[in-house]
Amino acid sequence: MLDLTYEAPKVKTISGAKSDWELVIGMEIHAQIASNAKLFSGASTKFGAEPNNNVAFVDAAMPGMLPVINDFCVEQAVRTGLGLKAQINLTSAFDRKNYFYPDLPQGYQISQLYHPIVGEGEVLVEMGEGIARRVRIERIHIEQDAGKSIHDMDPAMSFVDLNRTGVALMEIVSRPDIRGPEEAAAYVGKLRQILRYLGTCDGNMQNGNLRADVNVSICQPGAYEKFIKTGDFSHLGTRCEIKNMNSMRFIQQAIDYEARRQIQIVESGGSVDQETRLYDPDKGETRSMRSKEEAHDYRYFPDPDLLPLVIEQSWVDDIAARLPELPDQKKARFIADFGLSDYDASVLTAEAENAAFFEAAAAGNDGKLAANWVINELFGRLKKDALDITQSPIKPEQIGQIVSLIKSDAISGKIAKDVFEIAYSTGRDPAEIVETEGLKQVTDTGAIEAAVDEIIAANPAQVEKAQANPKLAGWFVGQVMKATGGKANPKAVNDIIMTKLGL
Amino acid sequence: MTDLNKLTIAGARDALRKGDVTSAELTQSCLAAIDGAGALNAFVHNTPDVALDQAKAADARIKSGDAPAMCGIPIGVKDLFCTKGVASQAASKILEGFTPEYESTVTTQLFDAGAVMLGKLNMDEFAMGSSNETSVYGAAINPWRRAGDAAALTPGGSSGGSAAAVAADLCLAATGTDTGGSIRQPAAFTGITGIKPTYGRCSRWGIVAFASSLDQAGPMTKDVRDAAIMLQAMCGHDPKDSTSATLPVPDFEAALTGDIRGKTIGIPREYHMDGMPAEIEALWAEGRRMLQDAGAKIVDISLPHTKYALPTYYVIAPAEASSNLARYDGVRYGYRAALGKGDGITEMYEKTRAEGFGSEVQRRVMVGTYVLSAGFYDAYYNRARKVRSLIKRDFEQAFAQGVDAILTPTTPSAAFGLGEMVDADPVQMYLNDVFTVTVNLAGLPGVSLPAGKDSQGLPLGLQLIGQPWAEADLLNTAFALEQAAGFHDKPQKWW
Numbered sequence: 001m002l003d004l005t006y007e008a009p010k011v012k013t014i015s016g017a018k019s020d021w022e023l024v025i026g027m028e029i030h031a032q033i034a035s036n037a038k039l040f041s042g043a044s045t046k047f048g049a050e051p052n053n054n055v056a057f058v059d060a061a062m063p064g065m066l067p068v069i070n071d072f073c074v075e076q077a078v079r080t081g082l083g084l085k086a087q088i089n090l091t092s093a094f095d096r097k098n099y100f101y102p103d104l105p106q107g108y109q110i111s112q113l114y115h116p117i118v119g120e121g122e123v124l125v126e127m128g129e130g131i132a133r134r135v136r137i138e139r140i141h142i143e144q145d146a147g148k149s150i151h152d153m154d155p156a157m158s159f160v161d162l163n164r165t166g167v168a169l170m171e172i173v174s175r176p177d178i179r180g181p182e183e184a185a186a187y188v189g190k191l192r193q194i195l196r197y198l199g200t201c202d203g204n205m206q207n208g209n210l211r212a213d214v215n216v217s218i219c220q221p222g223a224y225e226k227f228i229k230t231g232d233f234s235h236l237g238t239r240c241e242i243k244n245m246n247s248m249r250f251i252q253q254a255i256d257y258e259a260r261r262q263i264q265i266v267e268s269g270g271s272v273d274q275e276t277r278l279y280d281p282d283k284g285e286t287r288s289m290r291s292k293e294e295a296h297d298y299r300y301f302p303d304p305d306l307l308p309l310v311i312e313q314s315w316v317d318d319i320a321a322r323l324p325e326l327p328d329q330k331k332a333r334f335i336a337d338f339g340l341s342d343y344d345a346s347v348l349t350a351e352a353e354n355a356a357f358f359e360a361a362a363a364g365n366d367g368k369l370a371a372n373w374v375i376n377e378l379f380g381r382l383k384k385d386a387l388d389i390t391q392s393p394i395k396p397e398q399i400g401q402i403v404s405l406i407k408s409d410a411i412s413g414k415i416a417k418d419v420f421e422i423a424y425s426t427g428r429d430p431a432e433i434v435e436t437e438g439l440k441q442v443t444d445t446g447a448i449e450a451a452v453d454e455i456i457a458a459n460p461a462q463v464e465k466a467q468a469n470p471k472l473a474g475w476f477v478g479q480v481m482k483a484t485g486g487k488a489n490p491k492a493v494n495d496i497i498m499t500k501l502g503l
Numbered sequence: 504m505t506d507l508n509k510l511t512i513a514g515a516r517d518a519l520r521k522g523d524v525t526s527a528e529l530t531q532s533c534l535a536a537i538d539g540a541g542a543l544n545a546f547v548h549n550t551p552d553v554a555l556d557q558a559k560a561a562d563a564r565i566k567s568g569d570a571p572a573m574c575g576i577p578i579g580v581k582d583l584f585c586t587k588g589v590a591s592q593a594a595s596k597i598l599e600g601f602t603p604e605y606e607s608t609v610t611t612q613l614f615d616a617g618a619v620m621l622g623k624l625n626m627d628e629f630a631m632g633s634s635n636e637t638s639v640y641g642a643a644i645n646p647w648r649r650a651g652d653a654a655a656l657t658p659g660g661s662s663g664g665s666a667a668a669v670a671a672d673l674c675l676a677a678t679g680t681d682t683g684g685s686i687r688q689p690a691a692f693t694g695i696t697g698i699k700p701t702y703g704r705c706s707r708w709g710i711v712a713f714a715s716s717l718d719q720a721g722p723m724t725k726d727v728r729d730a731a732i733m734l735q736a737m738c739g740h741d742p743k744d745s746t747s748a749t750l751p752v753p754d755f756e757a758a759l760t761g762d763i764r765g766k767t768i769g770i771p772r773e774y775h776m777d778g779m780p781a782e783i784e785a786l787w788a789e790g791r792r793m794l795q796d797a798g799a800k801i802v803d804i805s806l807p808h809t810k811y812a813l814p815t816y817y818v819i820a821p822a823e824a825s826s827n828l829a830r831y832d833g834v835r836y837g838y839r840a841a842l843g844k845g846d847g848i849t850e851m852y853e854k855t856r857a858e859g860f861g862s863e864v865q866r867r868v869m870v871g872t873y874v875l876s877a878g879f880y881d882a883y884y885n886r887a888r889k890v891r892s893l894i895k896r897d898f899e900q901a902f903a904q905g906v907d908a909i910l911t912p913t914t915p916s917a918a919f920g921l922g923e924m925v926d927a928d929p930v931q932m933y934l935n936d937v938f939t940v941t942v943n944l945a946g947l948p949g950v951s952l953p954a955g956k957d958s959q960g961l962p963l964g965l966q967l968i969g970q971p972w973a974e975a976d977l978l979n980t981a982f983a984l985e986q987a988a989g990f991h992d993k994p995q996k997w998w
Binding site for chain 2: 057060061062063064065066067068069096098100102105106107108158160297299300301304305306307
């Protein structure tokens with residue numbers, strides 16, 4: 001496997017009134033596991049169903065109902081763990097987290113506090129060419145999502161939608177290795193990318209399928225290094241948790257606001273209270289949700305309805321063997337095999353579908369040229385039509401044809417754009433378009449010579465001017481191209497004109 | 504035939520197969536008995552229409568020659584079982600008006616085998632109690648009375664309605680559930696047989712949960728053979744219950760040879776409790792002698808952690824219950840308190856649960872919440888879990904020494920009077936479970952059968968505890984003891 005080497009990014013500092021401060025950030029990402037059925041019931045997870053339609057007796061916590069684990073969700077969690085190079089725990093167990101809320105029908109959430117299914121792993125978060133933060137993953141556990149309470153439909157009553165109740169989530173807990181708002185957003189982006197590559201979460205943040213709780217604290221420069229060395233949290237500031245963020249932009253804004261809030265408190269002699277906060281994107285500020293004293297006592301204990309979850313190493317190995325190529329590997333391979341720039345490789349590997357499209361287009365072709373065509377022409381055109389790559393009217397093989405037509409001098413880059421447009425809007429094959437429309441570049445020097453001779457003969461005054469000032473020879477090139485309908489090979493035209501004019 | 508309701512399952516089965524009787528006749532006989540037994544307060548929801556339909560179907564099935572042992576047998580169902588379209592409220596106000604859209608696995612299996620449901624049976628609220636007095640329906644009454652005394656006695660609990668109904672011949676048999684002794688103690692108090700199988704033998708799906716790691720369903724019957732027949736129909740693997748065992752179910756009735764020669768029976772010395780009535784001691788000694796006479800080898804054994812069983816149980820069971828009962832919140836089904844002006848969700852929870860749960864349930868929810876709370880978890884819940892594994896190990900060691908079954912009294916006393924314990928410390932009531940909770944904590948099968956009477960003429964039970972999954976062997980030992988004890992007494996009808 002190819003590996004690129006990275007340097008750690010510089011730590012962002014924020015200047016307070018009195019001194020500079022650094023940020024320390026850890027994140028808990030709740031990622032909805034991509035599966036057709038819920039974690040412990042057979043109910044559908046389809047988004048957008050009528051309220052309370054995707055609800056089994058288990059989800060509604062009817063008396064006597066029992067949870068039965070959905071093996072596919074377990075497989076997805078294992079696949080995610082493997083994708084994050086993490087330890088897979090062959091024995092894990094489910095615990096109940098007890099609290100009362102109308103959208104939590106059981107009165108407890110089934111989670112994995114004491115024995116999570118996935119242990120330590122890591123995510124490489126690129127912050128520029130050759131620069132990346134290695135964020136350690138502490139654990140991933142499987143748990144149930146809650147339902148949705150709706151308070152604004154009726155002045156006197158609240159409504160509850162249990163469609164989401166019992167949907168499987170993975171909680172991916174990072175170490176406090178993230179050092180700035182940009183890194184935090186990039187971390188979420190990278191995790192999202194990996195999950196989408198793995199097919200274990202669709203990463204749809206708008207629908208709430210990927211949400212983040214962000215722990216933020218501030219410290220003096222040098223303190224974080226002491227923490228890393230000793231593992232002693234007292235070197236760090238008191239952290240606040242910003243709950244339930246589902247936009248990378250808001251995550252960045254909220255962290256920035258929160259850090260400045262904490263700096264102001266500390267610099268004016270106060271101390272930060274450990275608490276849970278919410279970000280209000282309209283006001284651009286975080287506000288207290290509940291203090292440490294108000295924190296729930298969740299009374300976690302092992303769920304007696306479920307036996308410990310025991311999986312076989314051979315099963316894990318089998319999942320590992322079927323793991324797709326992940327973004328880091330793919331990017332490194334694109335750079336090595338196709339000679340792409342770091343930037344182009346990043347763009348093309350952002351989504352697995354883009355990468356696959358590019359690879360099909362570049363097969364047996366000039367990779368760099370194919371990359372240009374995919375990134376500049378195709379992506380631009382798709383964006384204009386608000387289409388994604390899977391909806392592209394032009395097939396990767398057709399882009400490949402254009403690239404090879406250019407490469408073999410059959411068409412010029414300029415003609416290629418016309419061919420692309422026709423192929424994009426009609427679905428016809430570029431090779432066929434070039435043939436049928438007679439767009440093939442003229443490289444027959446005899447034909448070009450004849451055209452040059454004709455133009456020279458008809459324009460003696462221009463010949464004189466060009467011979468006096470060779471820069472004016474370009475006029476002849478333009479005339480020849482015009483006469484040949486743009487199909488003449490521009491380089492051949494230029495060479496012949498220069499020779500004929502004796503330049 | 505007359506008094507069809509007095510038949511055993513085995514007797515009725517044979518009569519049905521011979522065509523001497525129909526299920527409809529059996530069912531009518533039981534329905535009449537139920538109608539005449541309102542004073543026992545055993546049945547709390549009667550389902551005569553369901554019963555007669557099922558009986559008709561059963562008769563057709565018997566006629567066609569396709570008749571499993573339970574086919575056409577009228578039974579009662581403890582109110583803890585969810586029965587489709589029939590009120591199922593765990594004897595609690597909080598489940599007032601709740602009618603499930605689903606059928607528990609155990610009752611599904613019984614009905615698939617052709618059993619006929621007469622109705623739902625009284626019990627302690629959420630199966631929490633040993634006297635039936637915590638029921639929202641009021642206590643079921645024991646058909647037995649002390650000689651020359653009309654005072655109402657408890658049928659025991661929590662499966663008190665089941666016990667009373669079987670003892671009074673209102674049904675041929677009944678389902679029960681047992682978390683700490685709730686099948687065995689009422690069986691002992693009413694002179695019937697009840698078995699709690701190994702944890703995982705019967706599916707818990709569709710049974711209102713009390714303490715999930717302890718709850719097991721089992722049959723309550725007129726004799727050991729019936730227990731074998733009915734257990735057969737109730738148990739087996741259920742993919743809907745993750746704790747249900749995937750083991751095959753042996754033919755329990757076929758195991759009833761009565762031959763226990765060469766078996767080793769353990770007598771645990773720690774079960775000799777201070778202050779235990781001499782009659783109980785005597786009965787236990789008698790049981791020991793009877794098993795010895797039947798050819799078993801008797802050995803004294805030690806189960807050293809027995810004394811911790813009751814406190815351990817009363818930490819673990821309430822802990823699980825506090826969580827299991829969180830779902831009764833007034834939001835989706837059952838009782839919801841009337842709310843005052845300005846009341847919000849917190850008030851709805853508080854009022855609903857304060858009004859919907861009885862005091863014993865509230866006590867256990869509070870105890871359970873306490874033992875799981877931050878700062879107390881290790882001292883109580885975690886410690887109890889550790890002691891539980893020591894109690895289990897005690898049994899494993901005894902079995903490893905070659906013990907096939909263990910003989911103990913079922914209860915430390917005969918049935919007591921209703922209301923007698925009302926002012927007592929709740930722990931006094933909990934002492935009823937002293938001989939039975941160990942079996943639940945260890946997940947073992949335990950059977951109680953009547954073996955004699957006390958000086959006031961009340962039945963007394965003996966308990967046999969078996970190895971895990973050895974119900975067939977355990978039932979055979981119980982069968983041998985039953986034959987030796989020859990207890991065939993019935994309560995004098997006063998109702």
